[in-house]
Ligand code: RIB
């Protein structure tokens with residue numbers, strides 16, 4: 625068996641304007657540069673997983689237009705399996721106009737287009753299908769409709785596949801089932817605040833917020849904290865994991881969170897395989913690791929450290945997927961799974 629990751633999510637063509645500062649309402653501002661790039665949180669996470677050399681399947685929708693076909697070509701180029709990427713006629717591929725300021729900070733608008741046409745009964749995600757049973761880890765976000773997202777999570781649960789829910793972009797009024805089906809939830813600070821109503825302004829507050837999240841289902845929380853790295857929470861245990869390297873220059877932080885989630889999922893797949901006992905399903909391995917204070921904690925921290933490195937490398941270059949590191953660009957030892 626090889627480490628494998630399945631991502632259900634959105635494809636957006638990123639239309640990025642680099643600007644000296646964010647425009648205010650009613651203002652016309654000169655940008656310094658324009659670039660298009662393959663984006664969408666799901667597609668980005670899949671691209672990061674594939675760039676790290678992991679077998680990656682993407683489930684999503686593009687429109688039958690120029691962007692859609694460019695997306696399919698790019699998926700193939702990156703090495704992502706596209707059998708479950710449907711082409712929807714009569715709608716446009718998702719797009720994301722993005723402004724990036726001189727500090728690398730961004731503001732993003734997403735226009736879903738074809739992404740909204742992913743349905744739980746669509747040809748590529750039949751409820752009785754088994755697309756995820758070849759994967760060790762399934763990753764979902766909140767950029768495609770909830771019905772197929774929940775269907776994929778249920779399928780994963782039924783097949784003993786580990787689920788990671790990245791609740792982005794933050795949204796209110798989510799069904800309880802979403803977190804109930806999450807083995808690991810990985811929000812950023814605003815998403816944590818939205819999901820819990822808890823303050824997120826200190827380490828103590830964050831720790832409490834993760835406990836509130838865990839009461840909603842997931843036995844493990846991996847919190848992303850931007851430039852401050854990430855934090856791991858399992859039960860009453862909590863640890864902040866700083867990035868551990870300083871980016872040479874912060875050029876563009878767009879999609880850094882997706883680099884983190886995609887590389888975390890990849891590293892987790894490697895560690896699950898390394899730890900699995902014969903015949904053990906991935907989710908059973910994860911649950912065993914979560915209850916083992918030494919091995920589990922060590923492996924999860926290693927996944928977070930590696931994901932921190934990938935995300936911090938991605939901010940040094942413009943764009944999202946094209947800025948993600950490949951495995952040979954990473955410091956040695958990141959994929960070491962021997963304890
Ligand atoms: O997380 C970054 C992504 O969010 C961008 O690629 C954009 O497409 C939006 O989906």
Ligand code: NA
Nearest residue numbers: 938941943947
């Ligand atoms: Na980048």
